[in-house]
Amino acid sequence: MLKGEYKVGVLGATGTVGQRFILHLHNHPFFKLVALGASSRSAGKAYRDVTKWKQVKQIPESVQRMQVEECTVEHFQQCDIVFSGLDHDVAGPIEDALRNAHVAVFSNAKNYRRDPLVPLVVPLINTSHYSVLPAQQKSLGLTKGYIVANANCSTTALVVPLAALEKAFGPLEQVQATTLQAISGSGYPGLPSLDILDNVVPYIGSEEDKMEWETYKILGGVSAQNDAFDYHAQSPLTVSATCNRVPVIDGHTVCAGVKFASKVKPSPQQVMEALSAYTCDAQHVGAPSAPQQVITVHQEQDRPQPRLDRDHQNGAGVNVGRVRGDALFDIKFVVLANNVQIGAATSSVMNAEVAALQGYV
Amino acid sequence: MLKGEYKVGVLGATGTVGQRFILHLHNHPFFKLVALGASSRSAGKAYRDVTKWKQVKQIPESVQRMQVEECTVEHFQQCDIVFSGLDHDVAGPIEDALRNAHVAVFSNAKNYRRDPLVPLVVPLINTSHYSVLPAQQKSLGLTKGYIVANANCSTTALVVPLAALEKAFGPLEQVQATTLQAISGSGYPGLPSLDILDNVVPYIGSEEDKMEWETYKILGGVSAQNDAFDYHAQSPLTVSATCNRVPVIDGHTVCAGVKFASKVKPSPQQVMEALSAYTCDAQHVGAPSAPQQVITVHQEQDRPQPRLDRDHQNGAGVNVGRVRGDALFDIKFVVLANNVQIGAATSSVMNAEVAALQGYV
Amino acid sequence: MLKGEYKVGVLGATGTVGQRFILHLHNHPFFKLVALGASSRSAGKAYRDVTKWKQVKQIPESVQRMQVEECTVEHFQQCDIVFSGLDHDVAGPIEDALRNAHVAVFSNAKNYRRDPLVPLVVPLINTSHYSVLPAQQKSLGLTKGYIVANANCSTTALVVPLAALEKAFGPLEQVQATTLQAISGSGYPGLPSLDILDNVVPYIGSEEDKMEWETYKILGGVSAQNDAFDYHAQSPLTVSATCNRVPVIDGHTVCAGVKFASKVKPSPQQVMEALSAYTCDAQHVGAPSAPQQVITVHQEQDRPQPRLDRDHQNGAGVNVGRVRGDALFDIKFVVLANNVQIGAATSSVMNAEVAALQGYV
Amino acid sequence: MLKGEYKVGVLGATGTVGQRFILHLHNHPFFKLVALGASSRSAGKAYRDVTKWKQVKQIPESVQRMQVEECTVEHFQQCDIVFSGLDHDVAGPIEDALRNAHVAVFSNAKNYRRDPLVPLVVPLINTSHYSVLPAQQKSLGLTKGYIVANANCSTTALVVPLAALEKAFGPLEQVQATTLQAISGSGYPGLPSLDILDNVVPYIGSEEDKMEWETYKILGGVSAQNDAFDYHAQSPLTVSATCNRVPVIDGHTVCAGVKFASKVKPSPQQVMEALSAYTCDAQHVGAPSAPQQVITVHQEQDRPQPRLDRDHQNGAGVNVGRVRGDALFDIKFVVLANNVQIGAATSSVMNAEVAALQGYV
Structure with a gap:
């Protein structure tokens, strides 16, 4: 059911959740990491130069020189899937804008967890909640793009x-x-x-x-x-x-x-x-x-x-x-x-994997 | 109701509970520390020479040179009150023997906590349970001496x-x-x-x-x-x-x-x-x-x-x-x-203080 | 040689060094704590309401309701001695202004440690360096007031x-x-x-x-x-x-x-x-x-x-x-x-005690 | 230069160094783990039943049911190489006996480090010291078997x-x-x-x-x-x-x-x-x-x-x-x-790998 390779991006890529997204995604069988987003302060610079890397595994070679972009629609609308490791104080409007730009957003932030049409999904339990995604899209007049939140x-x-x-x-x-x-x-x-x-x-x-x-x-x-x-x-x-x-x-x-x-x-x-x-x-x-x-x-x-x-x-x-x-x-x-694994980045990635494998992306 | 000064001893004096008993007792207004008990290996030696002192406060001057004795009736029957910081694997018979020698034993060990006639006393709560002490003595044919346990x-x-x-x-x-x-x-x-x-x-x-x-x-x-x-x-x-x-x-x-x-x-x-x-x-x-x-x-x-x-x-x-x-x-x-305070030595000492002040010693 | 009681103030009173100054000073035999300084955000409020107290000892009763002031000359020129627990990024001009206002400033900040006329004093060693204080005052045209730094x-x-x-x-x-x-x-x-x-x-x-x-x-x-x-x-x-x-x-x-x-x-x-x-x-x-x-x-x-x-x-x-x-x-x-004691607040206080006892205040 | 697969054993296999030896060896390209030694208390039992396993990686499947033996010549003379994770208070005679039984012993214990004919080898530095092994054997009248120690x-x-x-x-x-x-x-x-x-x-x-x-x-x-x-x-x-x-x-x-x-x-x-x-x-x-x-x-x-x-x-x-x-x-x-890696088990294993590759085993 996979449609080949999916282009994916990471928002908040320099933070600790973002760093873990990168470790999960840099070598993924069907997700191709193409965009890294951070604050305007880091935009335009190489990833390794703007990141205080705090992981036991080293920065993947392929990611070190990737250019960091601002977290805007312009830079991420090319992605099929965007993973959000943003802090909740900035995550809301950015995730919403990307959804409106037809991107499937899998967010670790808490902003949309209580939204009555956003599935709150622990991938080991309730990916069946994806059945609500069409209703989410319909309510916004969208034919593509949505937000899926993972749990605290x-x-x-x-x-x-x-x-x-x-x-x-x-x-x-x-x-x-x-x-x-x-x-x-x-x-x-x-x-x-x-x-x-x-x-x-x-x-x-x-x-x-x-x-x-x-x-x-x-x-x-x-x-x-x-x-x-x-x-x-x-x-x-x-x-x-x-x-x-x-x-x-x-x-x-x-x-x-x-x-x-x-x-x-x-x-x-x-x-x-x-x-x-x-x-x-x-x-x-x-x-x-x-x-x-x-x-x-x-x-x-x-x-x-x-x-x-x-x-x-x-x-x-x-x-x-x-x-x-x-x-x-x-x-x-x-x-x-x-x-920091099933409780955060791993959940988002696995949620997206299931969505892709079930044809939701 | 105090009968003047009470002679007290500490069993297991070189262990951590024993060390805390000593810090509580060395300067007490009406308990006079007269005997320190430990294993036969330490007996006959000065306290400071056989103790790996692990407290933030230093060994009281008055205790440093006190001679450590074996935990036997012979060495502790002079005491009105004995505090037991012994490990439960040795505490039972020693505490019992001292009780039979008319000593009031306040024990931090678990051995007698479930005894149907031994009060299990948290001094901030149920010193009223001392009313059972006469029954404890009667059951053993004693007119003096008893065991009081403090809680875990x-x-x-x-x-x-x-x-x-x-x-x-x-x-x-x-x-x-x-x-x-x-x-x-x-x-x-x-x-x-x-x-x-x-x-x-x-x-x-x-x-x-x-x-x-x-x-x-x-x-x-x-x-x-x-x-x-x-x-x-x-x-x-x-x-x-x-x-x-x-x-x-x-x-x-x-x-x-x-x-x-x-x-x-x-x-x-x-x-x-x-x-x-x-x-x-x-x-x-x-x-x-x-x-x-x-x-x-x-x-x-x-x-x-x-x-x-x-x-x-x-x-x-x-x-x-x-x-x-x-x-x-x-x-x-x-x-x-x-x-290590109200959860251990402080409880035993406060239990004994109440007992003394209420005429149980 | 003491001139009675000295009025003292603490700059940076809500920070961790300031909290320790307060614990040292609230009951001092000849320093009377009269002024607490913090940022403008805290000014005008009761000390206990603007401080995230992080000490094992509790806030002294006498200090809880003291009103916090901004760290300005106006509020601290009444003091004979001011202790500075300010961060180095703000300490410089404030300490200098108080010195010019004839206050003896004992600072834990690093700003003046390298000043060629400011004694850098560890009170257990070199209070003899106070002999340079007249030269410090002379260089600034002062007859009273100076800065003494304690060491890192x-x-x-x-x-x-x-x-x-x-x-x-x-x-x-x-x-x-x-x-x-x-x-x-x-x-x-x-x-x-x-x-x-x-x-x-x-x-x-x-x-x-x-x-x-x-x-x-x-x-x-x-x-x-x-x-x-x-x-x-x-x-x-x-x-x-x-x-x-x-x-x-x-x-x-x-x-x-x-x-x-x-x-x-x-x-x-x-x-x-x-x-x-x-x-x-x-x-x-x-x-x-x-x-x-x-x-x-x-x-x-x-x-x-x-x-x-x-x-x-x-x-x-x-x-x-x-x-x-x-x-x-x-x-x-x-x-x-x-x-946090001899390495910080205790040094400043002891430095001031020696200065007072030697007639430098 | 390899002579095929080498049979290896681990002494002190239930201890923490022994557990790490097992993790290194259970999947090794040319060392085959055939014998596990521990105290007589554990002998005759399955490895997983006598070991309080304390590693983040789990006990290898292939090792769980291996029978633990006493650390005697009888049980280990079948081995080409024996790794010793024994405590120094027991290591000496056992390692010596195995050497005499023609086994190459690579020991993490300190017993023979100062021996004038035992190479003390950090594998990242001085495997050239193996040139002394013939002299060690000669001094004992051996044609096979020796002891190599790794460093503290x-x-x-x-x-x-x-x-x-x-x-x-x-x-x-x-x-x-x-x-x-x-x-x-x-x-x-x-x-x-x-x-x-x-x-x-x-x-x-x-x-x-x-x-x-x-x-x-x-x-x-x-x-x-x-x-x-x-x-x-x-x-x-x-x-x-x-x-x-x-x-x-x-x-x-x-x-x-x-x-x-x-x-x-x-x-x-x-x-x-x-x-x-x-x-x-x-x-x-x-x-x-x-x-x-x-x-x-x-x-x-x-x-x-x-x-x-x-x-x-x-x-x-x-x-x-x-x-x-x-x-x-x-x-x-x-x-x-x-x-616990290059400072212990990894050193011993790498020492043995070099020895095997250089024809010393």
């Missing part, structure tokens, strides 16, 4: 096992989640070192609200007319999230408890089997960035751990451990997801 | 605000707690640095069980005959605890959600006022180690934080912040307690 | 033992110093956490040059006419500094090697004795902030360590350990100094 | 650029080195977390002596008769090392200053070019583990940094930055080497 990093960690549980055992009724989030989630420069060394910060601005709200949208369905999301309306779900920042570089840990709507409760063993067996469309359509195993279930009682498990499968799947029963909830477990 | 460090952090809430608003029905615990909680050498730098360990052996079980005992009452604990039997309470280790030196953070039994729910504002207003017997009887304020309620949305708040009031009180409503529970909040 | 934090750590060695054994000829500097040295927000967690940054902008240059000025003498510094000219000294940032909150560690000019070399034992015996004018005149022991010499082979030793004597002295011989240099040793 | 991890970091400098500009006269060493260098469990979080330990037992002594042996030559090492005797060299432990997981940073024997001094630019141009025999003979670039010279003033640069080329080369002139030495620079 901590939401992504939580919802993958939740989706697998709902698929296997029916709707959830209650979810309690407490996060221990990595500092890379706050971007760069992000959190000052004096605030987090030998410390925990028990607050991340608006993160708890995002985790609750995004979960309803992602785990919910789509209207029969494919013109709206139902926000899990078919079965009431209550999510309570508590978010903390901890001195970990990459990898969000989420301690979760869940209660099923059904009176028949699965055992921890059944839960582990269901999580291990879970597969997703990104795998079925052959998305190159899809992990072999969506959810890796750990048997050791002290795993997953961010430092040891975050890079498994290039961080494209999630890790679950400590699946056990509970007196308050039905099941408790721990999730670990790589916030 | 993570339990201590959690139960102080819970006790304040029950005092103000009646019994709790559900408690959910997720901890982010400091490395000092695992003792010394404790956690290898390779296991925790840039990492989270989502498991602490038997800690979750302890937090649940100890909470019932501490928050519960005493039988009318003062010969048993009721483990919160008058009103069913379910506690669900999840425990994590994080790269923080001192200070356990606990993210908690609570549901009240009463249909009338307090507002976050009422909860904050009740927590601030809470006082305890240790304050009323004038225990020298009691904090001025049992619970310090923080208004800033990102507090309490371990590094900034753990040493407030020498770590003798607890800190609460982020009091807010919740869709799943009635109220959520964050607690911070200094695990 | 890493310089301070190094020069204290060097001064003690020169006092005991005559001039040094070569000094090699490699630092492991704490993150608090970069201010707040300072170093991003992503740059330093699980990392070392082997570079601190212009720090090596400062350590070399400042050492010559501080260890050097004053001309016979008290109108110039001699920059150690009486005996050639070469300093080679290498500076690193490490993930430590407070406390700069410096590994040093020294070669004496004299052919007769002291033994490590003699060096340790000389360091321990060293005293300074700040002690002799009774400066309240002076440490009891200027240099604490550690015998344990793995000390000093930042976390364990930085707060000894409130960080007002320095720690030296691992004094040993060497094949390349005569003596090698390790210094630890608390960069 | 901090020595390895330092000597690679030193060798390149001597090759380009002639002998060095003085070397000053201060290290900032990663915690993984102390093994597992190694350093307790309480000792190193927010801290520096300015001492590593016997490390400074090792760095000085090993440098002489490695940089030195071999006697004309190939029966002795000359320990750099042809030109006197003085090394002064100072060693520190810092809270970094992997990657030793070394700040070095060097003085050349020659009166003609190279410029920093010439030094950078010489370091970049340096090649070694491991590259020339095509050792599979040899890095493409032995020394990567960084131009950015704040590089190399452990977290960003340690994994470049799988840690098989070293990184140098901040090459600059100096008033005390001729040239100063910073080296970073991955202590």
